[in-house]
Amino acid sequence: MHEVSYLRPKNLADAVRLYRTTAGCRLLAGGTDLMVMLHARTLRPEPRALLDLWSLPELKGVRRVNEGLEIGAAESYTAIIRSPEVQRDLPALVAAARTIGAAQIQNRGTLGGNLANASPAGDTLPVLLAYDAVIVTDRRSIAIDTFFIGYRKTALQPDELITAVRFPLGRQVEFRKVGTRAAQAISKIVMAVSRSPARVAVGSVAEVPLRARQAEAALERGDLQGAVAAVAEDIRPIDDVRSTAVYRRAVTQNVLRELLENVRSPRT
């Protein structure tokens, strides 16, 4: 049996170089998805090396940058939940992080991992879409609404790595996840909504986490009922082990209605 080697970069520049020059290299952060697949030997192509980003200081921390808040790609959900800045400025992100797994997963899971993994059920991804988060990589910034390009496919280049996620401030976002139980559940649907600007972002209802554009257009006109009607057309749910398309469509509409009632009118 061939062994997958372990690479621990000295710093971010070293990580960027190793990722570019090592054949068959996969990035490892908290391991909550990757280690499961590594052990089950379901990673394709099979990796020859894991490049461990977990303890790189450049990928940790929460900091103010210009008009926004930046969170390191390898910062844990636990650190995000505990951060006073995130609690104050991005409460919907805290709410989403608290629904992820339980303590063991929150201590290891990261925003960079949720993004790179690009699961349609990724719990933070609708929140990132509703905040218009910007994904910072080793070479550029990517607007989140251009990031998810297909089922578990992202706009990242093969040797590109996520270093941070940037959020604008002053936006009120509401979050709701519907799963089988409160903890350790993969969502049946997961949603984040902003009233101004109008953002309706939904997960587990299509091959990618998506923005419901027709619902957003209705919301922009102040037509709340229209938004609830339109969101059913925006999503593309399927039947799977967790839920059915019919259920997901109905619950997406119900959750949107509930969240719109929670979101205050634009601040003056």
Add this chain to the structure above:
Amino acid sequence: MRFTLNGTAVSLDVVGTHRLLDVLREDLHLTGTKEGCGEGECGACSVIVDGEVVDSCLVAVGQVEGCKVITVEGLADGGRLTALQQAFIEHGAAQCGICTPGMLLAAHVLLQQARHLSAADVREGLAGNLCRCTGYTKIIDAVLACTK
């Protein structure tokens, strides 16, 4: 690679991508850490790394280089059980026992991090540890007994 295991420095020659769980059980012969699902769902393999509870099935052993790792074997001081372990015995908080090491470690961290815990706090704090015997009530009672 080197790390601190239950207060003792260990030095190992292992492949860094091996799971911490396997290294603990197979290389270090500490079989108190159990494998349940192997997918980060059940918490049976919980250990404490630098003060936080993690699933050892999801940690590559290379990632604990320089860290302080505590397994269930590291809770008792010699033959002297912790108050939490004693409370588990007194409340009958174990049935088949597979989840017990992980429950103890998750609860240990919970008790260290919060002074006051409600039953709801304990339920949330142990939400990542499944007991297939469904003996949750006595486990929660045992943890709450240690918050007094």
